[in-house]
Amino acid sequence: MKREVPVEQAVGMALAHDLTRIIPGEFKGPAVRKGHVIREEDIPLLLDMGKRHVYVLDIGPDELHEDDAALRMARAVAGPGLTLTDPHEGKVVLKALHAGCLWVDEERLWAMNRLDDICIATRRPGSHVAAGQSVAGVRPIPLVIRRAQVEAVARLAESAGRGQDAPARPAAVIDVIPYRPQRVALVTTGSEIQTGRIQDRFGPVLREKFAAYGMDVQSQVFPGDDQAAIAHAIVAACEAGATVVCVTGGMSVDPDDRSPAAIRTAADEVVTYGTPVLPGSMLMLAYRGETAIFGLPGAVMHDPVTSFDLLLPRVLAGVRWTKAEIARYGAGGWLKA
Numbered sequence: 001m002k003r004e005v006p007v008e009q010a011v012g013m014a015l016a017h018d019l020t021r022i023i024p025g026e027f028k029g030p031a032v033r034k035g036h037v038i039r040e041e042d043i044p045l046l047l048d049m050g051k052r053h054v055y056v057l058d059i060g061p062d063e064l065h066e067d068d069a070a071l072r073m074a075r076a077v078a079g080p081g082l083t084l085t086d087p088h089e090g091k092v093v094l095k096a097l098h099a100g101c102l103w104v105d106e107e108r109l110w111a112m113n114r115l116d117d118i119c120i121a122t123r124r125p126g127s128h129v130a131a132g133q134s135v136a137g138v139r140p141i142p143l144v145i146r147r148a149q150v151e152a153v154a155r156l157a158e159s160a161g162r163g164q165d166a167p168a169r170p171a172a173v174i175d176v177i178p179y180r181p182q183r184v185a186l187v188t189t190g191s192e193i194q195t196g197r198i199q200d201r202f203g204p205v206l207r208e209k210f211a212a213y214g215m216d217v218q219s220q221v222f223p224g225d226d227q228a229a230i231a232h233a234i235v236a237a238c239e240a241g242a243t244v245v246c247v248t249g250g251m252s253v254d255p256d257d258r259s260p261a262a263i264r265t266a267a268d269e270v271v272t273y274g275t276p277v278l279p280g281s282m283l284m285l286a287y288r289g290e291t292a293i294f295g296l297p298g299a300v301m302h303d304p305v306t307s308f309d310l311l312l313p314r315v316l317a318g319v320r321w322t323k324a325e326i327a328r329y330g331a332g333g334w335l336k337a
Contacts (some may be wrong), residue, residue: 010054
């Protein structure tokens with residue numbers, strides 16, 4: 001445990017944690033590091049910093065220092081797509097080794113954070129992260145934590161996660177899944193675009209979105225509004241090797257909007273038609289074999305962030321969504337400013 005002693009009586013004792021010094025406009029950081037054995041010559045500096053008392057550390061066999069605890073917990077939750085920083089002031093940061101989709105087993109993370117004295121915070125699950133980006137922080141709340149709490153985190157990390165139920169999903173609590181090589185095809189509906197009356201605006205937007213992931217659009221066709229023609233174009237794209245097919249437009253309830261029915265005809269599985277996310281609530285996600293098929297509403301064309309942006313990274317990483325997982329986006333699914 002830590003105990004408080006007057007500075008003048010702390011000579012020969014080890015500091016329990018870093019002591020931060022602030023010189024406005026010049027310096028902010030640790031002036032004396034944890035573990036430092038206090039010397040007589042340190043006393044004036046400590047008094048100048050306003051430290052008339054300091055914590056010194058007495059750790060029992062059933063306790064862990066915050067740095068040791070943070071490192072043990074970080075190692076327990078991190079997958080192979082992550083690297084760990086050295087502990088600093090009781091915190092370890094998890095960083096992406098490569099670009100990809102952030103995976104978080106939310107149920108196990110929730111169970112860990114329900115334990116007393118535990119803090120594990122991540123970026124939004126399923127989001128795109130760049131190589132080297134910080135994605136999570138791990139720390140105990142107190143300076144000295146009971147060893148049993150850290151061991152409880154480790155047990156939860158080792159328990160059966162979703163990854164063991166579905167091989168395509170990581171078993172780690174937190175990981176970054178690298179993107180798979182993709183062949184993207186666009187099926188742009190609308191007779192007004194097919195006939196040239198209106199210029200296609202979906203294509204440039206989607207090419208830019210996929211370029212942000214380092215991917216090119218391989219093909220684009222314009223089948224008009226005929227349901228059979230749209231379905232045929234989807235199937236043809238899949239058979240030509242497309243791994244992602246984006247069907248643009250025709251996703252509302254208007255009589256001429258045939259895209260949902262065409263996608264149902266072409267797909268083996270429809271994950272969802274509709275999401276609890278605004279903008280982009282009329283999005284559809286389906287699969288034909290291993291090919292993901294998106295039905296994209298008009299919001300994707302003119303709003304910078306929609307349901308498509310939330311779902312796309314995980315699809316590009318090769319991890320399938322379920323209807324239940326998409327339903328969770330209702331909490332936080334209002335994306336408008």
